[in-house]
Amino acid sequence: xxxxxxxxVYKRRSHKRHPKGRSHKAMGVPSDPLPQVAQAASKESxxxxxxxxxxxxxxxxxQGMGAGSGIExxxxxxxxxxxxxxDSPLHEPSVIAAIALASQNQGAVGVRIDTPAHVAAVRQxxxxxxxxxxxxxxxxxxxxxxxxxxxxxxxxxxxxxxxxIDATLRPRPDGETVASLIQKIHADLGKPVMxxxxxxxxxxxxxxxxxxxxxxxxxxxxxxxxxxxxPGFDLLSQLCKTLSIPxxxxxxxxxxxxxxTALDLGxxxxxxxTAITGIDLQVKAxxxxxxxxxxxxx
Numbered sequence: 001x002x003x004x005x006x007x008x009v010y011k012r013r014s015h016k017r018h019p020k021g022r023s024h025k026a027m028g029v030p031s032d033p034l035p036q037v038a039q040a041a042s043k044e045s046x047x048x049x050x051x052x053x054x055x056x057x058x059x060x061x062x063q064g065m066g067a068g069s070g071i072e073x074x075x076x077x078x079x080x081x082x083x084x085x086x087d088s089p090l091h092e093p094s095v096i097a098a099i100a101l102a103s104q105n106q107g108a109v110g111v112r113i114d115t116p117a118h119v120a121a122v123r124q125x126x127x128x129x130x131x132x133x134x135x136x137x138x139x140x141x142x143x144x145x146x147x148x149x150x151x152x153x154x155x156x157x158x159x160x161x162x163x164x165i166d167a168t169l170r171p172r173p174d175g176e177t178v179a180s181l182i183q184k185i186h187a188d189l190g191k192p193v194m195x196x197x198x199x200x201x202x203x204x205x206x207x208x209x210x211x212x213x214x215x216x217x218x219x220x221x222x223x224x225x226x227x228x229x230x231p232g233f234d235l236l237s238q239l240c241k242t243l244s245i246p247x248x249x250x251x252x253x254x255x256x257x258x259x260x261t262a263l264d265l266g267x268x269x270x271x272x273x274t275a276i277t278g279i280d281l282q283v284k285a286x287x288x289x290x291x292x293x294x295x296x297x298x
Contacts, residue, residue: 075109196218
């Protein structure tokens with residue numbers, strides 16, 4: 001006779017006892033698993049529920065997607081960009097993860113991480129949302145921040161909560177568009193998208209394509225804006241007045257006072273990289289300045 005309890009089938013225990021100290025496993029007696037068909041159905045149900053939950057989370061601004069992974073968690077706070085040049089000794093997953101943890105410990109509400117290996121390492125150490133990206137230089141293409149869906153998929157699989165992409169109006173590889181990339185990330189990965197833009201025009205287009213938030217990340221780094229110097233406070237003000245989705249200030253924030261200014265202008269949150277984690281560039285700048293003064297004295 002069998003009993004049914006909580007959806008599982010259990011055999012009535014026999015009165016015959018096993019020798020003292022011997023478990024079912026030790027005696028080679030298998031436990032009573034779910035039948036294969038029920039097991040498959042259970043996995044399918046869990047996968048379907050997870051997919052629906054991810055879609056719901058994205059519609060609700062990312063809340064509930066995991067430990068601290070919602071977009072709302074970024075509101076009014078500091079996101080630290082934990083990155084290092086590829087030729088730097090800091091460009092190690094464990095080092096980047098340590099920097100990310102230190103940032104979280106001091107109050108950062110999120111981190112921005114490049115490459116799947118670094119995202120995976122950071123995911124093991126922090127609970128705050130990870131804005132993930134993958135910088136890839138492709139032949140004949142100026143777009144390099146998560147340029148294709150395959151790069152977004154790798155970042156999502158590594159553990160990123162939000163996928164950052166280049167959302168400028170520049171041509172993308174293989175005829176892909178910002179709109180098609182955002183749509184596929186939403187549909188296939190269930191992740192919110194941060195659109196890194198350079199102009200108001202590209203931001204409006206990204207928002208219309210379904211981006212969940214925009215950042216001033218590429219202001220001053222495209223042919224159209226190369227004559228401008230970050231931070232893009234003017235662009236930030238336009239984004240906050242024009243768009244209905246969160247606008248993040250990123251690029252050129254070099255002091256706490258500048259970060260405060262960004263929030264006062266309406267930024268949803270502020271991303272700071274080089275001023276906090278850019279040891280290579282900071283040391284180089286200090287040394288160059290000191291050498292310049294010494295040369296002048298000579």
